[in-house]
Amino acid sequence: MxxxxxxxxxxxxxxxxxxxxxxxxxxxxxxxxxxxxxxxxxxxxxxxxxxxxxxxxxxxxxxxxxxxxxxxxxxxxxxxxxxxNVDNKDVKSDFAELDFVLTNDVNELGLTTHSYSGITWKLKSQQPLNAGTHVKVVKKEVGVMWVAAI
Structure with missing residues (x-):
C-alpha cells in the first residue's frame, strides 16, 4: 500500500x-x-x-x-x-450457401423443419415449394432458414 x-x-x-x-x-x-x-x-x-x-x-x-x-x-x-448506429446489412457466409432436397412442402408459415448441425431449423419460403425440390438457403434468422428453389 x-x-x-x-x-x-x-x-x-x-x-x-x-x-x-x-x-x-x-x-x-x-x-x-x-x-x-x-x-x-x-x-x-x-x-x-x-x-x-x-x-x-x-x-x-x-x-x-x-x-x-x-x-x-x-x-x-x-x-x-x-x-x-447499427449496420443492418446481411452477413454472407458459407452457411447461407447450404443446399439440400426438401422432404416436405414448404411455405411462409414455417411449419416444416430441417435438421442441420444438430439443430432443428424451421424452413420458410417466399413462394410455396413442393417436397423433393432442390433448394438453397438464401437468408437466415434465429431458428429459421429461408429457402428458394435452385
Missing part, C-alpha cells in the same frame, strides 16, 4: 489504462462507466505527474470525482448515439 501511495501518479495512470482496457476489450463499450473512470484516473495521474495537482489521496479522490462527472456529462449523448 505504501508503494502505491509513494507512486500515486503512476498508480493512477496504470489503473486508468486497465479500466480502459477492460471497458473496450472485455465489455466492448457496452457500459461507459469504466471509460469515464479510466479517462479520469489517467488524466489525474498525468496532472499529478506534471505537478499541476498535489500528489495526495484527497486530491486524487476529488479530481477523479469531478473529471468522471464531467466526462459523463460531455460524452454520454455522443457515445450513446454512436452505440445506436
Amino acid at each position: 505504501q508503494f502505491i501511495i509513494d507512486n500515486l501518479p503512476q498508480s493512477l495512470m496504470i489503473l486508468g489504462v486497465l479500466a480502459l482496457i477492460i471497458e473496450v476489450a472485455v465489455l466492448g463499450m457496452s457500459t461507459f462507466i469504466l471509460l469515464f473512470l479510466g479517462i479520469s484516473l489517467f488524466a489525474t495521474g498525468l496532472m499529478m505527474n506534471f505537478g499541476l495537482l498535489d500528489a495526495s489521496l484527497t486530491t486524487a479522490l476529488w479530481s477523479n470525482t469531478l473529471i468522471t462527472a464531467a466526462c459523463a456529462l460531455l460524452l454520454w449523448k455522443p457515445l450513446k448515439r454512436m452505440q445506436e
